[in-house]
Amino acid sequence: MQHAGIISQVRMGSTRLPSKLLLPAAGRPLLDYHVARTRLSGLPIYLATTTEPADDVLAAYAETNGIPYHRGSEADVLARYYETAQKFGLDVIVRVTSDCPLVDGPLIGAAVARYLAEGNPLVYRSNSIVRTFPRGLDFEIFSMEMLAEAYANATLPYEREHVTPYLKTNPAIAGRIVYRDEVWPGGDFSRFRITLDTAEDYAVLKALIEQHHAQDLNVTDLLALLEAHPEIMALNAHIEQKTT
Numbered sequence: 001m002q003h004a005g006i007i008s009q010v011r012m013g014s015t016r017l018p019s020k021l022l023l024p025a026a027g028r029p030l031l032d033y034h035v036a037r038t039r040l041s042g043l044p045i046y047l048a049t050t051t052e053p054a055d056d057v058l059a060a061y062a063e064t065n066g067i068p069y070h071r072g073s074e075a076d077v078l079a080r081y082y083e084t085a086q087k088f089g090l091d092v093i094v095r096v097t098s099d100c101p102l103v104d105g106p107l108i109g110a111a112v113a114r115y116l117a118e119g120n121p122l123v124y125r126s127n128s129i130v131r132t133f134p135r136g137l138d139f140e141i142f143s144m145e146m147l148a149e150a151y152a153n154a155t156l157p158y159e160r161e162h163v164t165p166y167l168k169t170n171p172a173i174a175g176r177i178v179y180r181d182e183v184w185p186g187g188d189f190s191r192f193r194i195t196l197d198t199a200e201d202y203a204v205l206k207a208l209i210e211q212h213h214a215q216d217l218n219v220t221d222l223l224a225l226l227e228a229h230p231e232i233m234a235l236n237a238h239i240e241q242k243t244t
Helices: 030-039 055-064 076-088 107-116 144-153 157-163 163-171 199-212 221-227 230-236
Strands: 002-008 045-050 069-074 091-095 123-126 140-143 176-182
Touching: 002 030, 002 076, 002 107, 002 176, 030 045, 030 107, 045 055, 045 076, 055 069, 069 076, 076 091, 076 144, 076 157, 091 107, 091 144, 107 140, 107 176, 140 144, 144 163, 157 163, 199 221, 199 230
Parallel strands: 002 045, 002 091, 045 069, 123 176
Antiparallel strands: 091 140, 123 140
16 A cells, blocks of 8 residues: 655745744644644645754754654755655655645545556646646645656756656656646636745735634635635735746
């Protein structure tokens, strides 16, 4: 039986919003919501943080909350992911990022079930190949076999920093991969941002959580909430996503 798990990359450093993961909403750090909602997938979660002293607080957070973790390179995130997957014996990796406090666990769990049923280690499944979900609900699913190949052969800085570009663009492997889209059947919500990268993003997330209890909503109700409150979603509508 294949061992699938979620690896979330976490670090305190951020060029646009330092220490963002521990910013509060409704009296709890945003990282709490990310972990709690990810656990609704039914899969184990592992934190991949760095060896930088600034991230000692995240190692302490993981220990306090009983979350297995690994500390690795800050710049070479691909190596950090590979080491984490290897350390915890994962065959199938779900990649998420900790700047997504409203990530949907059941959505991930259903996608992993489809991935495992297919039984093909060359499948790459994601809900951001063709984007219909808001930024902030992103996930990627791939095999340890594919991750190991990327780890061994990726050489470009952006391939090392962002983990999966080698799988998606490098001719050495991309031509062999089977890509599977996870597309929301209820329409296109890609115009919305519920990720955490700027002060404006924080304002959106804080409002959604404190005023509307977004942390307790399933994906259908969450998307309906975003549509119902354009005054909140306008707060970060002008923010451009950093490119990889």
